[in-house]
Amino acid sequence: MFRYLVRRFLQMILVFVATTFIVFALMYATGGDPIQALAGERPVSEQQRAQLTKLYGLDQPFLVRYWNYLTGLLRLDFGKALNGRDVSEIIASALPVTAKLALIAIITTIVVGVVAGIIAGVRRGSIFDNSTLVLTLIVIGIPIVTLAPLAQYIFGIKLGWFPATAAGREDDIYALLLPGIILGALSVATAMRLTRASFNENLRSDYVRTARSKGLPGRRVIGVHVLRNSLIPIITFLGIELGALMAGAIVTESVFNVNGIGFNLARALRTEDAPLVVGLVSVLVIIFLVANLIVDLLYAVLDPRIRYE
Amino acid sequence: MTDIHVETERVQGHHLLEVKDLFVEFHTRDGVARVINGVSYHLDPGETLAVLGESGSGKSVTAQAIMGILDMPPAKIPKGQILYNGEDLLKMPEDKRRDIRGQQISMIFQDALSALNPVFSVGWQISETLRTRMGMSKADAMKRAVELMDQVKIPAAKARLKDYPHQFSGGMRQRVMIAMSLAMDPKVLIADEPTTALDVTVQAQIMDLLADLRRDLNMGMILITHDLGVVADVADRIAVMYAGRIIEHADVRALYKQPAHPYTKGLLESIPRLDDKGTVLKTIKGLPPNLMRLPTGCKYHPRCPYTQPICVSDEPRSLNLGNGRTSACHFAKEMLSGELG
């Protein structure tokens, strides 16, 4: 187990270094004028140029700058945005909002997706099963750029059930509910299909036959024996999904004006604030990688057959 | 299709377990497979009945019908009775039937690795029914689980209580399975190919264990197997199945001495023997029949070396040959007297 941990950790560092290098190199190692790249298409005055050069250490060689950036990340120093604010400060205020949104999304996924998946898996071939299958297919098939404005229009503007935007109300769970549910919609569909497939497969396994031959009631066979086995892929999925949701919140947060990581990222893209983009992408990549690592370890806890060497 | 039931039946009282003229079909998209076509057999306390047959002969399906663990649909039982102490299991409400499952009749399966739940410890699985059905405390149930593991001769039982199925060897895993099936002191134990997945040496140990347990606990045991070699030492009686019917039923010694059905004879001849060095081993030609489209007449006629016109046209009734012996062959008497073959 220890050896596995070490190996897995080294592997994560490799992926982390490689991904941040790609991000960093793409942002700064432009063939042309690095200052212009930083500022995007806006005109840059001489004074700004000198200031930016100093601020971002552009007088130093590329690898040195990358090294500084990397060590900065380890100290949770994500650099400075073009407006002079610390990126880490922006992250600190935006991350909890995105985390709340992701949490609402995951809870929706569990409550709706996993439960519906269990019902569909147990009653395979029923009307419930077939209709949810088609429904989830539609949800998976509709891109978030369509789904989010659609939901905002119908539930926020036309029906008025939810606030149409969450701007300035990030502490109000009610305002985050609709964007959270929309963010989770994709995961709900995937979780439902995954749960269904997992239940289906486990229901057919030999140990279910054994459990039935022990005279256990059906609800115990399903609720204990099948559930415990089916949970392994589901929890794995939810863990990875939590990381992916953070990254996937860009569109949802932009549409609903939720002042989280994704919203800031979209704004940074619009204002061409390169250091902010790099900082936000880095933090999302880190979250994604850590979520994956935790899931891997969780897997070993959930499935006694897995022994990491 | 009426099998005349063997007349060892007691005049008064009931058999421990009795299957009467049972039919099972599987309704699939490609058609109806008639898997069991009028099977009857019985079992008394303390005896072992071996049910012998190729895969697809219906031996396991019959056992699953007794246990009530067939998936219906696709399975359907259009006809028949399964009597436990005289009561028809097929007519019982589900919860009453569930009380019998595991407590009165329990079953062990071929592949213990897949038959045990991979994510629960063996102690947990053995004690599960004790906790949930017998109302034992967790500690008592675990104590009993250790006793059961000792009883099936698992070394260092107490230390292995918390281990998972994949941490055991094949033979030990099958012992865990047996311990689990004995947890509620069943009166009938159905062993479905309990040694098929094991090494030959381990096979013998498991068979000995089962024989000992059956004697010590005075259970009735149904031993399902495709291996004639396995049954000779442990079984009292043998029922040979083919295409969902019992084609021969006899006392073990009698059957080995002189089979009364060409199929049984073929099976006996296909066992390699130490004393026939150099002779070519006989096999039964052809394949088992397609259950969707069974042949006319005797189901064995396409493969039988003695086929006569009557075998193609008429299905043979189960002939009573005395001493509890039956055979579903038009020429059973000739077979028995050695005039044929």
Next chain:
Amino acid sequence: MSDFETVAATEFHTAQPGPAGDVNAPSQPHSMETQKPRSAGADAWRELRRKPLFWIGLVLALFALVMAFWPSLFTSADPQTCQLSRRMAPASGGAIFGFDVQGCDVYAKAVYGTKNSLMIGGLAALLAGVVAMLLGVTAGYFGRWWDAIVSRVVDIVLGLPLLLAGIVFMRRVANAGGGANARVWALIAILGLLGWTTAARVIRSSVITAKQQDYVHAARMLGAGHGRIMLRHILPNALAPFIVIITMALGAFIAAEATLSFLGVGLIPPSQSWGLSISEMYPYMRENAIPLAVPSAFLALTVLAFIILGDTIREAFDPKLR
């Protein structure tokens, strides 16, 4: 953005070849003379034919394809001629959905947007498919250090969520001053080069499974070369999951293009694209939702078509689901 991959990959895990019978079903020996041997492909086709969902997906996809190649069949209007005097004007004549905020024909714009969406999705899927095939097959077949390298590269690419990577790469392209056309090709390259990982993993594992089969050992012992073994014995096994993942990837890439365009790092005018239209019309949603709804519907139906196709094909190839 990678949810389709999770669906495709996780559900394929359950569909490994092997004894797939119901535990309770009797083994059904087939007598030789009556049963025609059926290939997996023919079986799958028989299964697919009777699924209405498959036909819906196929018709929608073909419809989109025709619209991409011959947009003039569907509208005589030119999407580029816009008159501010017709700003948000209601439907008239050929403009069945009216006009948008710039006075462009909403319907014509959506029709002409099909080409870019399908081209980007299709070519990116093709590129991803080729990369996945090459790396997946060779990694699975040769193993050793090559497999280790490919697996690490997969890890790294998976470490960057597709959308984030797309943002970073496309921003770089924008800074390099690429025009509208250059961005189309950049998008294809980026999506293709980032989106091959799941397909490669699936191919790799089915190649490893196939490699251990006895018939492959037999072929090798009979002196078949690496190329022949791969082409004749190993690739056919990987084909079904490959087709499914690439079909679904096509849908996902179309959605990714729209998302990147929506965020302002995808296509730029004068390119026509649904994502671009959505991005342009979204701020005016409260005033008039139709110019937003039309490209959204086109986008959703097209993506849906490919997801449905992929999903129904996957089900047809999965014997356990029957």
